[in-house]
Amino acid sequence: MKKILLTYWTTDGHARSISERIAARLESKGAAVDAVCLRDEQRSPAGYDAVMVGASIRYGFHHPEVQRYVNRYARELGSIPNAFFSINLSARKPAKNTPETNPYCRKFLHKIQWKPDLATVFPGKVDFPKYRFFDRIMMHMIMSISGGPHGKDTVVDFTDWEAVDDFADRFAESCSLGKD
Numbered sequence: 027m028k029k030i031l032l033t034y035w036t037t038d039g040h041a042r043s044i045s046e047r048i049a050a051r052l053e054s055k056g057a058a059v060d061a062v063c064l065r066d067e068q069r070s071p072a073g074y075d076a077v078m079v080g081a082s083i084r085y086g087f088h089h090p091e092v093q094r095y096v097n098r099y100a101r102e103l104g105s106i107p108n109a110f111f112s113i114n115l116s117a118r119k120p121a122k123n124t125p126e127t128n129p130y131c132r133k134f135l136h137k138i139q140w141k142p143d144l145a146t147v148f149p150g151k152v153d154f155p156k157y158r159f160f161d162r163i164m165m166h167m168i169m170s171i172s173g174g175p176h177g178k179d180t181v182v183d184f185t186d187w188e189a190v191d192d193f194a195d196r197f198a199e200s201c202s203l204g205k206d
């Protein structure tokens with residue numbers, strides 16, 4: 027059975043939901059998946075057969091711990107099948123929904139030492155009732171400037187869950203899952 031590490035950064039939980047969906051998909055193909063939040067542990071990919079890293083954007087950046095992790099383990103990440111996904115709201119726009127056209131993902135991939143085999147960008151979720159005061163004000167501004175929904179009770183999940191499943195399937199293929 028292939029052992030897969032899926033490690034992610036989340037603030038409001040959406041990256042966790044996406045990670046859980048991917049983990050379930052990989053497990054349905056026979057893998058054993060450890061989903062680990064980077065906030066709890068910076069787990070080494072050593073000893074795993076494949077690894078995926080995911081992170082959401084906040085105020086223009088992936089959390090610094092994500093960059094620290096991928097640089098620290100760049101060699102281990104690159105020595106097994108590997109993949110990266112970024113989550114942000116800018117990716118809800120078709121012109122910004124690939125690793126090459128999404129400014130956050132492009133800049134991140136350019137500055138880190140790891141070059142993922144597979145990379146993608148998922149549009150995230152707006153969840154105003156969940157935000158604390160300052161974040162609510164800022165998100166109201168960001169979303170109104172960028173033409174997105176910004177009412178105080180607004181909850182919109184922009185994630186294309188079929189695209190999440192497709193990415194999990196591409197990753198499974200890249201690590202020959204189900205071919206043992």
Ligand SMILES: Cc1cc2nc3c(=O)[nH]c(=O)nc-3n(C[C@H](O)[C@H](O)[C@H](O)COP(=O)(O)O)c2cc1C
Pocket residue numbers: 035036037038039040041042082083084085086087113114115116117149150151152153157161164165
């Ligand atoms: C305070 C705050 C700041 C954000 N900043 C950005 C941003 O600069 N650019 C962007 O595209 N999305 C931004 N987002 C959207 C998040 O990336 C999106 O909501 C994502 O689904 C959050 O994932 P998480 O729940 O795993 O933290 C921001 C969200 C919040 C709450």
